[in-house]
Amino acid sequence: MVPLSYYLLLSGILFGCGVLGFLIKRNIITIFMSIELMLNGVNLSFVAFAAHWHALSGQIFVFFVMVVAAAEAAVGLAIIIAVYRTRETLNVDQVNLLKL
Amino acid sequence: MTPNPYLWLIPVLPLAGATINGAFGRRSSKKAISAIALVFCGASFAMALWIASGFSAAAAPYYFDLAHWIRAGNFQVDFSFYLDQLSLVMLLVVTGVGFLIHVYSVGYMWDADGYYRFMAYLNLFMFFMLTLVLAKNYLLMFIGWEGVGLASYLLIGFWFTKDSAAAAGKKAFIVNRIGDFGFLIALFLIIQHFGSLDFTRVFAAVHSLPPETEGTGLLTSIGLLLMVGAAGKSAQIPLYVWLPDAMEGPTPVSALIHAATMVTAGVYMVARSHMIFERAPGALTVVAVIGTLTALFAATIGIAQTDIKKVLAYSTISQLGYMFMACGVAAFSAGIFHLMTHAFFKGLLFLAAGSVIHGVGGEQDMRKMGGLRKYMPWTFGTMTIATFAIAGIPPLAGFFSKDEILWMAYASPHGSWVFWLIGVITAFITSFYMFRLWFMTFFGDYRGAAAGDAHVHGGHGSGHGHGEPHESPWVMLGPLVILAVLSFVGGWVGIHHKFDFFLSPVFHQHGVLEIKVATAAEEATIAAMEKLELTLTAVSVAAGFLGLYLAWLLYHRRRDLPEKIAASLGGLYRAVANKYYVDELYALLFVQPLVEGSTAILWKGVDQSVIDATVNNAADSARHVSDNVRHMQSGNLRSYAGWVAAGGAVVIAYMVWMGVR
Numbered sequence: 001m002v003p004l005s006y007y008l009l010l011s012g013i014l015f016g017c018g019v020l021g022f023l024i025k026r027n028i029i030t031i032f033m034s035i036e037l038m039l040n041g042v043n044l045s046f047v048a049f050a051a052h053w054h055a056l057s058g059q060i061f062v063f064f065v066m067v068v069a070a071a072e073a074a075v076g077l078a079i080i081i082a083v084y085r086t087r088e089t090l091n092v093d094q095v096n097l098l099k100l
Numbered sequence: 101m102t103p104n105p106y107l108w109l110i111p112v113l114p115l116a117g118a119t120i121n122g123a124f125g126r127r128s129s130k131k132a133i134s135a136i137a138l139v140f141c142g143a144s145f146a147m148a149l150w151i152a153s154g155f156s157a158a159a160a161p162y163y164f165d166l167a168h169w170i171r172a173g174n175f176q177v178d179f180s181f182y183l184d185q186l187s188l189v190m191l192l193v194v195t196g197v198g199f200l201i202h203v204y205s206v207g208y209m210w211d212a213d214g215y216y217r218f219m220a221y222l223n224l225f226m227f228f229m230l231t232l233v234l235a236k237n238y239l240l241m242f243i244g245w246e247g248v249g250l251a252s253y254l255l256i257g258f259w260f261t262k263d264s265a266a267a268a269g270k271k272a273f274i275v276n277r278i279g280d281f282g283f284l285i286a287l288f289l290i291i292q293h294f295g296s297l298d299f300t301r302v303f304a305a306v307h308s309l310p311p312e313t314e315g316t317g318l319l320t321s322i323g324l325l326l327m328v329g330a331a332g333k334s335a336q337i338p339l340y341v342w343l344p345d346a347m348e349g350p351t352p353v354s355a356l357i358h359a360a361t362m363v364t365a366g367v368y369m370v371a372r373s374h375m376i377f378e379r380a381p382g383a384l385t386v387v388a389v390i391g392t393l394t395a396l397f398a399a400t401i402g403i404a405q406t407d408i409k410k411v412l413a414y415s416t417i418s419q420l421g422y423m424f425m426a427c428g429v430a431a432f433s434a435g436i437f438h439l440m441t442h443a444f445f446k447g448l449l450f451l452a453a454g455s456v457i458h459g460v461g462g463e464q465d466m467r468k469m470g471g472l473r474k475y476m477p478w479t480f481g482t483m484t485i486a487t488f489a490i491a492g493i494p495p496l497a498g499f500f501s502k503d504e505i506l507w508m509a510y511a512s513p514h515g516s517w518v519f520w521l522i523g524v525i526t527a528f529i530t531s532f533y534m535f536r537l538w539f540m541t542f543f544g545d546y547r548g549a550a551a552g553d554a555h556v557h558g559g560h561g562s563g564h565g566h567g568e569p570h571e572s573p574w575v576m577l578g579p580l581v582i583l584a585v586l587s588f589v590g591g592w593v594g595i596h597h598k599f600d601f602f603l604s605p606v607f608h609q610h611g612v613l614e615i616k617v618a619t620a621a622e623e624a625t626i627a628a629m630e631k632l633e634l635t636l637t638a639v640s641v642a643a644g645f646l647g648l649y650l651a652w653l654l655y656h657r658r659r660d661l662p663e664k665i666a667a668s669l670g671g672l673y674r675a676v677a678n679k680y681y682v683d684e685l686y687a688l689l690f691v692q693p694l695v696e697g698s699t700a701i702l703w704k705g706v707d708q709s710v711i712d713a714t715v716n717n718a719a720d721s722a723r724h725v726s727d728n729v730r731h732m733q734s735g736n737l738r739s740y741a742g743w744v745a746a747g748g749a750v751v752i753a754y755m756v757w758m759g760v761r
Contacts, residue, residue, distance in 0.1 A: 019745050022745075023741055026738075031737075093736065096735045096736060097735070
């Protein structure tokens with residue numbers, strides 16, 4: 001049986017990739033994907049813990065996260081389309097009207 | 101104690117007039133305004149006469165509780181009115197003289213801007229003055245007291261576009277505040293120790309207290325504080341400075357408020373509180389000394405004034421001093437007697453002076469008058485009666501009341517020959533400056549601007565052009581004539597002490613100090629006293645005639661003399677002419693330190709560098725901090741994410757570290 005720490009390590013790596021991608025990438029869609037990566041990294045740790053402790057609540061929670069992520073994807077993509085229509089770019093550094 | 105359900109109408113009627121004129125006067129015709137003002141004031145006078153005709157000493161005092169006002173535990177103050185012999189005299193004087201002056205004002209103020217305002221203020225004044233006079237407790241009296249102060253302020257500053265008038269109004273108000281402060285503290289003391297402000301209850305409580313013959317105590321403190329209030333309202337040393345400046349107001353105002361009625365409120369208040377003063381000989385002495393000093397002091401200033409109204413103003417202060425002298429020797433009825441006669445002749449003097457000012461086109465400087473006798477015979481005649489009355493020449497009104505005061509100043513147990521002597525000297529000076537005014541105004545040749553000259557109408561307010569001095573219209577002369585008659589015969593009620601006897605239920609009923617009661621055993625003493633009284637009377641009459649002679653000599657026969665005398669007196673004359681520099685002294689001692697202290701400490705010190713600085717520095721530092729912090733909010737999405745990630749990392753690191761421990 002694969003030990004718990006392996007799952008957690010993988011989960012941490014996935015989350016870290018998501019964070020790095022979020023910070024580094026400029027394309028808004030890539031950033032969006034990084035967010036999904038972070039969410040799924042966390043999901044992995046939930047599932048791992050649930051299996052390890054034989055507690056269902058962790059797995060239930062993952063479903064919630066997925067539902068929220070789906071909703072977020074719908075809203076987020078709509079925003080991205082709106083941004084693209086008004087700014088004609090997907091580069092976040094150019095979406096900076098509120099900057100000083 | 102008899103209830104009289106009509107008492108409250110007397111003050112409320114003029115209030116109605118003031119309200120109507122104040123609210124609708126701007127759009128009404130002058131005739132309508134005059135009619136309303138006169139009808140409501142006259143109705144009040146008629147009510148007073150009607151109540152006086154039904155007045156019986158057996159049923160007195162009358163009272164009426166109009167409404168509840170303050171109820172707090174055992175302490176209660178109501179809107180209740182009270183009429184005894186003392187308030188009846190005041191009531192008749194105030195409504196009677198007040199009504200005459202209302203009539204006079206119609207003529208005098210007809211051409212003035214804001215005629216409706218003037219009439220409304222006059223009616224308002226009547227309301228407050230009658231409230232003061234008819235109040236049954238100190239608090240209601242205080243309302244009237246403050247109210248007449250307000251009316252006085254409004255009327256002094258009636259020509260408010262003139263700086264001096266506005267300043268004089270403020271001065272009157274502020275100086276009166278000092279006196280009112282003393283009055284208020286006296287009221288607090290009364291509440292604390294007697295638990296009531298109702299006259300009958302307070303005086304009943306005071307009645308059971310022994311006289312404070314030694315040292316000072318509660319009653320002395322209350323008496324002195326009341327005297328502070330009276331000194332403010334009645335223009336006594338050291339608070340008299342506002343009254344001469346108050347002459348900036350229209351002349352009917354000077355006559356009504358600053359001569360006949362309002363300024364006598366202090367005398368009335370002291371007489372009303374006689375129960376307190378009789379048990380506080382220390383306070384009585386202070387009252388007498390202040391009154392005597394004021395009488396002499398103001399009279400001497402009156403000698404050197406050239407403004408006709410200023411002379412009369414100082415004369416008023418001096419005569420008020422006489423009244424306080426009388427109160428101070430516990431001769432309250434003599435003080436009230438003089439109050440009444442003074443209201444007649446001083447009101448008349450002011451109205452006649454107003455008629456003169458009206459006739460010569462707004463000029464108030466007596467050096468530019470003269471010879472007016474043939475231009476305005478009626479004014480001359482009435483003013484002559486008033487002048488002789490104030491100079492104490494028998495058988496005019498002033499003689500009887502002044503003589504009564506001088507006699508009591510000598511003979512009363514609280515009196516002294518010093519008071520009498522100063523009183524007689526003052527009588528001489530009074531006679532001198534009044535006849536000086538009389539000669540300068542009415543005799544010799546007219547020294548004013550020649551016919552056809554363009555006059556600058558100062559505070560006079562009448563717009564029509566002036567050539568020759570002219571007599572005033574009958575609406576002004578009528579009141580003059582009536583007051584002249586009163587100034588002539590008004591003193592006769594004092595013959596055989598009838599006035600004293602009339603007021604005796606008020607003053608002697610519970611009096612601990614019986615004033616020279618005739619007992620059979622003292623026949624010889626009384627005979628001697630009567631002889632002495634006659635002698636003293638002769639001396640005071642002689643003083644009056646001496647003043648007349650001196651004024652005649654200096655201002656009629658030898659007109660060159662006054663200047664020579666003034667020149668030879670030098671500094672002394674200048675000091676008198678400049679009112680002993682009292683205003684300058686007060687400015688130096690009180691006003692300037694206050695202004696400078698307020699500027700340096702309160703304004704620039706406390707307000708600017710503490711209060712403002714606290715607020716401003718708080719705002720400034722908030723702005724500086726925000727200025728620095730706002731750079732975090734760059735608008736760069738990834739930098740925000742970086743902050744979030746960094747924050748999360750810090751939290752996790754902290755938790756891990758906590759877990760390790």
